[in-house]
Amino acid sequence: MTPSFLEIKGLTKNFGGLRAVNNVSFSMERDQILGLIGPNGAGKTTLLRLITGILKPDAGSIRFMGNEIIGRKTWDIVNMGIACTFQNMRPFRRLPIIANVMVSCLSPRAMKRGEWVKRLEAKAMDALEFAGISDMARERASTLSQGDLKRLEVARAVATEPELLLLDEPFGGLSPAETDLMAKSIKRLHKGGRFGRLHSEGPAMIIVEHKLQWLMKIVDRIVVLNFGTIIADGTPDEIVNNPRVIEAYLGRGEI
């Protein structure tokens, strides 16, 4: 039996007395786009940070392509093929946008994989073009608007050429038109055929998002978190009709 692509078992994380992620277990396959939703404070971002190794879990295991990744350093995990974006954007503000992306291109994984693309700048430009901000490549990151910063985050994550891409609110702060563009780029990225990997499939993704109507169009499967536990798992249609999900978001109705 081949090990599943990403397998999370019994993952638990406490912040003092608060149990942010409580015994979460799920697995996903290589070709999936998984949506992760839940009310505020449900532990979605914490879960992503546990996967990328920024936070250390108190219990549980995460296996990525058959390897245990808990206890590894963040950069090791990124070089294994998991890239993430930050919800509150963290660009290198005083550097030009292209340099922001070049840092990702300089990671060992990106250096190894895109060997045939000789020039670093060309690779970085490629990622910027994908995100749609290549015309501002020489501007400083501090001059960007919120929406463009979001795209820069995506460009930076994509430049490491991940197998699994964790997007933390990729549509946050974007106008409807921009959201549409971003959704299309994500869909296109998933189909593959970008970034030095012409004949390969695109990355699997976990997307945390609140704009459900856009998320529904992209994802194959949705996992719903509430108070750190999974309350529902299924296709988008199943989820919108699930009474527990409606209760978690809206509360129980008094009749």
Added chain:
Amino acid sequence: MGLILFYFRKLFTVLKNEVLVLPSRVVVVFFFLFLLLLPLFTKDPYLLRIFTLTSIFAILAASWDLLSGFTGQMNFGHALFFGVGAYAAALLNRHANLPPWGTIPLGALAAVVAGLVIGIPCLRLRGTYLALTTLAFPIILMGLVFAFPDLTGGELGISGIARLARSRVADYYIAVVLMLGLCTIMWKITDSNTGIIFHAIREDELAVRASGINTTRYKLLAFCLSGFFAGVSGGLYAHFMRIAGPSTLEVSLSFQVVIWAIFGGIVTIYGPVGAVFVLFPLLEFLRFWQDYRTLMFAGVVLLILLYMPDGLFRWLRDKIEKECPRCKIRNVAMRHTCRVCTAPLD
């Protein structure tokens, strides 16, 4: 003959298209020429001595900028590297009888080790905490120096070290050529891919990790590189002054370096170098008013920092050059259109 002509023409083209278009580059060329040709016009030992010391401290200031300006690892104990370089060179010279060209590189390597020793415990610290921790290290070493007076000479230091070279002019040339070469290397490092990662670590370390870069390795690299260059300057100092004493480890030297770097403008290599070349001779010049020397010095530094918070040389550069809003290439301030993309400069 044709080959020589070819290179000559190439040199001329580069000069015309790359150097003469920007006043800052012209200034750098003149700075190089001035330093290299100065002994042809004057052999005044006092002047040469000042410029030799200035060159040595310029290396030190630039190496601080590499670590604290670029990588953002605030180091308030930079004298440690300088002192380790100086003491190592002195001990090797006295006890192993190595000549200066052997002791200075070995002293620099000792400073690299010192960089590792303080870099590893400081990996988790940042900001103020890092600054205070680094401040402690030269003081600890100074305590060790006083604790073993047999080896280190205690308060008197190690004297009677071999001269750098036979004559003043040779001393001068060794210091100046090393300074120009090492500072060019540092500038090249900051301009390379490694330099981009250094910049990025200063801006946001977590984001660099999330980009798949081993930040531990790069931070230690910054500590080691900075230690190496500072160690070279320490070794040069020991051989030039012919003494390695506790003054090379003093807190005041650590802060002197910070003042030089901030005066000239951090996150540029040329800033600290230029600042040393302004401030060090200035301090000598102010000997006219012996009593008010330090006060005047402090006044000058305060005035500059008050009106040019980015540093003197950044400010000067922005006065004579403008950045093209479209292609971000620098132009002479007098131009109305960009020299490359012809976009109007406001």
